Amino acid sequence: MPKFERIKFKPIPVRDLLLELKNLSELMVDLAYSAALFNDAELAEDVLALENRIDTLEYLLEMEMMIAAQGNPKDAETLIGVAKVAEATDKISDAAADIAAIVTRKIGVHPIVGAVFEKVEKRVSKILVQKNSPLVDMQIEMLDLQAKAGIDIIAVRRNKTWIIDPKKWGHLMAGDILIIRGPSSRIKDFKVMAEGRNGGTLV
Amino acid sequence: MTNHNDFNLIASSLVELKDTSELMMDLAYSSLLLNSRELAEEVLRLEEYVDNLHTSFEMLALKSNFSKEEASGFLGLIRLGVAAEKIADAAADMAEVVLRGIEPHPVLKLAIKAAEETVAQACVTTNSPLLNSTVKDACIQERTGMTLLAIKRGEKCIRPKPELVIKEGDVLIVSGYVQGVSGLKQLASPDDNCIGE
Numbered sequence: 001m002p003k004f005e006r007i008k009f010k011p012i013p014v015r016d017l018l019l020e021l022k023n024l025s026e027l028m029v030d031l032a033y034s035a036a037l038f039n040d041a042e043l044a045e046d047v048l049a050l051e052n053r054i055d056t057l058e059y060l061l062e063m064e065m066m067i068a069a070q071g072n073p074k075d076a077e078t079l080i081g082v083a084k085v086a087e088a089t090d091k092i093s094d095a096a097a098d099i100a101a102i103v104t105r106k107i108g109v110h111p112i113v114g115a116v117f118e119k120v121e122k123r124v125s126k127i128l129v130q131k132n133s134p135l136v137d138m139q140i141e142m143l144d145l146q147a148k149a150g151i152d153i154i155a156v157r158r159n160k161t162w163i164i165d166p167k168k169w170g171h172l173m174a175g176d177i178l179i180i181r182g183p184s185s186r187i188k189d190f191k192v193m194a195e196g197r198n199g200g201t202l203v
Numbered sequence: 204m205t206n207h208n209d210f211n212l213i214a215s216s217l218v219e220l221k222d223t224s225e226l227m228m229d230l231a232y233s234s235l236l237l238n239s240r241e242l243a244e245e246v247l248r249l250e251e252y253v254d255n256l257h258t259s260f261e262m263l264a265l266k267s268n269f270s271k272e273e274a275s276g277f278l279g280l281i282r283l284g285v286a287a288e289k290i291a292d293a294a295a296d297m298a299e300v301v302l303r304g305i306e307p308h309p310v311l312k313l314a315i316k317a318a319e320e321t322v323a324q325a326c327v328t329t330n331s332p333l334l335n336s337t338v339k340d341a342c343i344q345e346r347t348g349m350t351l352l353a354i355k356r357g358e359k360c361i362r363p364k365p366e367l368v369i370k371e372g373d374v375l376i377v378s379g380y381v382q383g384v385s386g387l388k389q390l391a392s393p394d395d396n397c398i399g400e
Contacts, residue, residue, distance in 0.1 A: 018314035022232075026320055029290065033221075036283065078308045081300040085235065085311060091293035092228070095286040102279045109283060110276030112214050146380035150348035152319070183344060 007059040014068070017061040018086065024054055025089040027165060028096035030154055030181050034124045036099050036109050037117050043155065043179075044103035046162050047096055054093040061086045124154075124181045125191070131174040132196035139171050151182025151190055209267040216260035217280065220287040223253050227294035229352050229378040233322040234298050235307045236315045241360040242376065245353060246298035253291040260284050316381075323349070323384045325391035327373045333391060339365035347386040349379035 028050050035044035065083050069076040102109060117123060129135050135143070145151050156163045157177040163169060172178075180190060227249050234242035261281060269277050300307065315321060327333055333341045343351050354361045355374035361367065369375075375391055377383075388395070 014310050015313045015317070018310065019317050022314060022318045023320075026228075029225075032286075036279070078306060081235075081305040082308045082311055084300050085297050088231075088293040088296040091296065092290050095289040095293070098286045098289070099283060102282050107275050107279045107282070109279035110273060112210055112276075112280065113217070113283070115210075115214050144382075146319075146348075146382050150344075150380065150383070152380065183350070185345075 007056055009063050010060060012060060012064075014061060014064050014082065017057050017064065018082070021054065021057050021061070021086055021089040024050060024057070025092040025096070027154055028054070028093050029099075030124050031164070031179070032096040032099035033117070034126070034155070034179050035103050037113060037124065038126055039103060039108060041103055043162055044100040046155075046164055047100035048104065050164070051093055051097045054090055058086055058090050123184045123187055124179060125187045127178045127180060127191050127194045129172055129174055129176045129178060129194050130196045133174070133194050134196070135172045135194055136174050137171050140167050140169065145190075149182065149190060150186050151180050153178050153180050155179040209263065213260065213263050213267060213280070216256060216263060217284060217287075220253065220256055220260060220284055220291075223249055223256070224287040224290040224294065226352060227253070227291050229322055229350075230376070231294040231297035232315050233324070233352065233376050233378075234301045235311050236322055237324060237376075238301060238307055239355070239360075240301060241355060241358065242353065243298035243301035245360045245362075246294055247302070250291055250295040253288060257284055257288045319380065320378065321381045321384065322352070322376065322378045323387065324355075325375050325377070325388045327369055327371055327375065328392040328394060329371055330393050331371075331391050332393075333369050334371055336369055337365065338363045338367045338369065341369060343375070343377070343387070343390070346390060347377075347379070348383035349377040349387045352376045352378055 028047050031043060031050075032047045034040070035047060062083060065079050069079055140153055145153065153166060154164070155178070156166045156169075156172070157179075158173065158175070178194065180187065182190070227246050230242055230246045230249070233239065234246060261284060264277055264280055264284075267277075316323075333343075338351065341351075343349060351363050353376040354363055354367070354369070355376060356370065356372070375387070377387055
């Protein structure tokens with residue numbers, strides 16, 4: 001039985017709640033597919049943990065809605081759209097949790113899936129940072145990968161733990177395992193760089 | 204054992220399911236951002252397509268002669284399909300808000316615009332280098348990092364096929380990291396004189 005905590009109202013702007021719901025639900029989907037693809041139980045557990053965060057955000061958002069409507073039917077009519085979108089992000093995170101559960105329940109996915117993911121437009125990939133890579137000692141935020149390469153580092157594995165959404169978090173080190181997402185053409189170039197095979201040119 | 208051909212079919216159905224469900228999410232957010240019925244209707248059309256695709260994917264998986272050892276792996280496949288379908292459903296729920304004529308609350312637009320992965324639109328003007336080039340030659344992904352989701356041409360919403368020619372007045376609907384948006388707008392409307400932005 002999971003532990004359910006009472007969620008106390010906190011005055012967080014609706015925009016911030018929605019933003020985090022959107023970002024987090026999409027991150028969870030990508031992480032969940034990664035967990036399934038790499039059959040990684042720990043990463044799958046992390047996805048399930050994020051599900052709690054989504055539930056909390058959704059509760060807080062609905063409370064904000066109730067306060068904002070203030071008995072005004074017109075306001076309620078426009079705000080219902082916001083609530084529906086928030087519910088939809090919750091459903092997306094549920095789907096991500098379902099994918100993660102395939103791994104945590106040891107069902108596993110047929111190896112065919114590896115071949116599947118080679119073909120998808122937006123891919124997730126697992127990459128090891130080698131000693132001679134120009135990425136070593138670089139701060140993830142400074143790399144500005146999203147703008148320069150159209151890819152994003154969504155998780156880093158170091159010292160046997162996963163760091164989720166590591167953007168603001170620090171420097172890369174040799175031996176880090178990165179999960180990145182982006183178009184497959186860009187992923188190939190990034191891989192070359194992470195493995196230090198291009199003589200150290202950055203992006 | 205499942206034969207190679209069946210595998211390929213099952214694999215490509217699953218790819219299509221995953222890609223379409225994610226496309227639907229992006230289109231649904233776009234429909235909210237632009238309060239666009241056309242885009243919302245496209246999401247619902249895709250939802251129906253996904254429902255059919257999902258059924259045929261499950262049939263393919265069940266009909267393939269997988270071995271007892273493969274059963275668990277096939278269950279995993281089926282569940283991946285169910286999850287993709289659920290994501291498609293969620294996208295349809297969002298599009299429904301637009302189709303019910305609820306003007307999306309400004310806070311929705313603010314949040315979508317500020318998200319890490321965002322959606323945006325840009326109108327193609329006379330002096331755009333994209334004008335009269337095919338979707339394939341336009342290389343929008345390479346030039347801006349943004350993915351072209353759909354083109355709004357008048358009242359119609361067109362899915363971009365590689366050979367489709369980009370015309371003046373086309374509204375490009377794209378998704379990608381927020382950093383790519385300004386590049387896309389620059390490329391589509393260099394003088395920023397598009398009406399209806």
